[in-house]
Amino acid sequence: MLNLSKSDFVKIIPLLNNNPLPPTFAYAVAHGVIEGDIFVSSCSTIDTFLLKTRSGLYFADGDLNNPCFCSWFKDYLSQKAKNKANRLTLFSPNKILDQKIRDTIGGHCKEMQRCSFDFDPCVYSSDFPSCPSSSSIKEMNYYYIKKHKEFHEAYYKEYWGSVHNFLHNGFGYCIVDHHQNILSTCTTIFRGGKFAEIDISTSPQHQGKGLATKVAHVFIKHCLKQKLTPRWDCDFNNESSKHLAKKLGFHTPKTYTVFVRK
Missing domain, CATH: 3.40.630.30 (Gcn5-related N-acetyltransferase (GNAT))
Known part of the structure; x- marks a missing residue:
């Protein structure tokens, strides 16, 4: 996975727009309002990404069955879960990612249900x-x-x-x-x-x-x-x-x- 350059952050906005529950902090990072990082499998064709803010909020979206992404995502989350010095709060867009997170770091995290209003x-x-x-x-x-x-x-x-x-x-x-x-x-x-x-x-x-x-x-x-x-x-x-x-x-x-x- 590659760390997307800030000048290319806007490339994930179409994926955010296609998601029914994109968190506002993801738009804030994508538009450069707040600092963050975006990890992608390819800079030319972005179909999956993991976004994080500097305060430790995370959001993933796209083709969550992408083998390259799944392998990297599990390793990355496992490392982050062990580092208790930094915050780890992961917003999940759907049931597919819910289960992947449970399978990877379920023992390290508690689940919370939230509501997003229109x-x-x-x-x-x-x-x-x-x-x-x-x-x-x-x-x-x-x-x-x-x-x-x-x-x-x-x-x-x-x-x-x-x-x-x-x-x-x-x-x-x-x-x-x-x-x-x-x-x-x-x-x-x-x-x-x-x-x-x-x-x-x-x-x-x-x-x-x-x-x-x-x-x-x-x-x-x-x-x-x-x-x-x-x-x-x-x-x-x-x-x-x-x-x-x-x-x-x-x-x-x-x-x-x-x-x-x-």
Whole structure:
């Protein structure tokens, strides 16, 4: 397998477009928004690939029965599974790869089921209540990142490589009170091509007040203005996240498997 040169990363985009569940981070790497590596069997005709981000997220797609790929994939995964110093989180696009991963490193990983939602702008309603007078919506910037307990500098360094890269290529919004305390936040965990994936959080003492709905509306309106498609993924058992997604115009959840090293 060959390590594809960055100038050729865009060659995998047709494969991503043909997959019903391509993760947004794969588009982010392919479009050069975040750092990563892409391994292919041939640079001239790309029919199979393994993509990884610098934070340890992996995604494979294409002809997963390709003998050359299968042999290399098993050796590569086995080596990565033994190196517990680095993260290994593998997003699987289908049942074929699910079984190959189980056969190779199943003993080293736990399986998680996640849901990926489609967004329908025709279902989405842009009408929503304004924030109460005691709070306001602010765009995420370095000041709020420094203050944030969840979407802090380490978060953006892990997924974006740096805070600067997020501020240059990503976006987010937060609801703050008069004292600049952050109540609820909606941010891009990844952005690539025409997609922007949502990550959202509300401080525990302010949950149940509809703040997540309000800040997500602002995020989605920004996406539509920029001709971006918002994306929503969550754990299969996260009923509150699934309920919020449906309120915001996301529908038809598709289930996929993520393998996380124990």
